[in-house]
Amino acid sequence: MFAEFEKFIRAQAEITDEDIKLFRDTAIEKTLRRKEFLLQEGEVCRYKTFVSKGFMRTYRISNDGTEHVLQFSPENSWTTDPESLENNTPSSNNIVALEPSELVMWTKKDFNYLFEKIPNLKDYSQKLVYRNLYLSRQRIYTAISSTAEEKYDEFIQMYPGIISRVPLHMVASFLGVSRETLSRIRHVQVK
């Protein structure tokens, strides 16, 4: 699992062999079966988590019991609840494995230690936070401005590999459109 992370982080930032050793010494590896949880609502998120294999999904349950998908995290991406992790507050979200998954995790304390020891990590991390912010702003714009068709088209363009790995009702949930609407759109497009 760590090998995938090493390859990933070396491509993202200037990282030395010593840095890799520090990452490795503090990393926790974890395997999840399908439907196993990394985080459940009410728990405090304790880890920064890298998905080295598999596919994780973040969702929140509304008062009427409906699941709403906030994030898909395939291999070579990060997943966490930043608010819960930073503030030590119970999470409102669930993070669950959609496929058998392999994770590399660091506690907040260890990651702060890595920030001190690995100068380029802070830059990389800041870029990542900014990127999340841009993507969130783009998703807000799409949510308030686009038709269901446009939302679906943008999703396919932005996440071409995801659509075949996820049940349609989860894509509908992610986009904030009904399952019936999305089925209709796909039907029309297939024709």
Next chain:
Amino acid sequence: MFAEFEKFIRAQAEITDEDIKLFRDTAIEKTLRRKEFLLQEGEVCRYKTFVSKGFMRTYRISNDGTEHVLQFSPENSWTTDPESLENNTPSSNNIVALEPSELVMWTKKDFNYLFEKIPNLKDYSQKLVYRNLYLSRQRIYTAISSTAEEKYDEFIQMYPGIISRVPLHMVASFLGVSRETLSRIRHVQVK
């Protein structure tokens, strides 16, 4: 204008008199009339901007010519296009004064200089970015999970002072619901 900023930043972070002098020496003050632009689509955003008085609005125009409101920035808040500012890329957004406004602005270069000289500024700035990220995630959740009524109720609770200062169609745009739907909701609530 700077006086409001000084009061604001002293309440937000541990800031010394020397820090304040650095802020003041690099600040640019600007007054905008109603409907004057701070940023227009296609321009590169060059400033971090604090709204010391007035009210700014960020919006984007979609292909069909419709305005979509991304952000309201009343006094004592920041407004910028983070993506354009960080990456020196043309902005997709417009930032315009909804009321006569007074702004305190710093170039990116000067703000980076302040980051070097004012240790607590980096912490404050990072908290601000994280807060933006949480609020964006919350707004995404609301956008994909809530009815128009729930969106409106959440807006009133989160921004109690804003509703009276903004035309209803801009609130509708911010929430991603039609003006007619929002009028109907308000009508029902008044009854």
